[in-house]
Amino acid sequence: MRDSAGPARYSMVARVLHWSVVALIVIQFAIAWTMPDIHGGMRPVGLIGWHLSFGTAILAVMLVRLVWRLSHREPVAPETISAPLRRISRGTHALLYALLVALPLLGWANASARGWPVRLFGAIPLPPLSATGSPLGLWLGDVHGTVAIVLLAVIALHVAGALYHLLILRDRTVQRML
Numbered sequence: 001m002r003d004s005a006g007p008a009r010y011s012m013v014a015r016v017l018h019w020s021v022v023a024l025i026v027i028q029f030a031i032a033w034t035m036p037d038i039h040g041g042m043r044p045v046g047l048i049g050w051h052l053s054f055g056t057a058i059l060a061v062m063l064v065r066l067v068w069r070l071s072h073r074e075p076v077a078p079e080t081i082s083a084p085l086r087r088i089s090r091g092t093h094a095l096l097y098a099l100l101v102a103l104p105l106l107g108w109a110n111a112s113a114r115g116w117p118v119r120l121f122g123a124i125p126l127p128p129l130s131a132t133g134s135p136l137g138l139w140l141g142d143v144h145g146t147v148a149i150v151l152l153a154v155i156a157l158h159v160a161g162a163l164y165h166l167l168i169l170r171d172r173t174v175q176r177m178l
């Protein structure tokens with residue numbers, strides 16, 4: 001349904017992409033927290049290999065999602081949302097997009113510095129993002145771990161916002177993504 005202000009809820013494609021990324025991220029953190037601590041000389045096998053595969057899948061889906069988002073209109077916001085709240089929510093969404101592209105790239109650069117081959121979905125070879133042994137690439141592994149924590153904090157803010165709409169404002173914001 002469309003009116004002059006835009007559609008009433010997110011399109012099927014946007015909804016499928018949103019919830020696919022949520023599922024992939026839950027799996028990705030579960031893998032990251034159970035995989036062995038990574039030291040020099042290790043190979044990307046087992047859970048570490050799965051972490052690389054799911055991580056590149058998240059990057060690919062996010063790039064598709066970004067193109068989709070930039071080429072489609074956002075649904076109309078319920079009138080219960082004040083202008084400052086709308087700005088905070090838009091800012092949070094932009095930050096989520098940025099973090100979900102930057103985080104896999106940082107992990108990929110670190111994997112390359114470790115001399116690990118990186119494959120999209122674990123199958124299609126991707127070029128290295130840094131030279132093997134590069135000190136910068138190795139350091140980006142620490143940045144990757146820290147940015148993952150920042151992502152969790154932003155997701156917590158996002159989910160708190162969704163619950164605020166659902167339980168307190170009781171408007172249709174959450175229904176637009178279901």
Ligand code: HEM
Nearest residue numbers: 028032038052055056058104107108110111118141145148
């Ligand atoms: C959104 C996607 C991703 C998330 C949420 C994520 C999350 C994490 C987290 C939480 C850790 C720290 C694990 C720990 O020490 O407790 C980690 C480590 C790591 N991740 Fe990712 N990751 C993602 C994508 C990727 C990708 C695409 C790659 C490589 C292709 C990658 C490669 C690595 C490597 C090599 C480490 C070890 C870093 C080090 O300790 O030096 N990650 N990741």
Ligand code: HEM
Nearest residue numbers: 018021022025069089093096097155158159162173174177
């Ligand atoms: C891994 C966790 C999550 C991530 C990374 C994430 C990411 C995003 C992003 C980037 C958007 C902006 C969509 C756009 O405009 O293109 C969005 C919208 C939305 N998300 Fe999430 N989300 C997550 C979890 C959740 C959960 C658990 C809920 C529900 C409880 C939720 C509910 C919503 C709603 C209702 C919107 C639309 C909000 C609006 O337009 O004002 N999200 N999400």
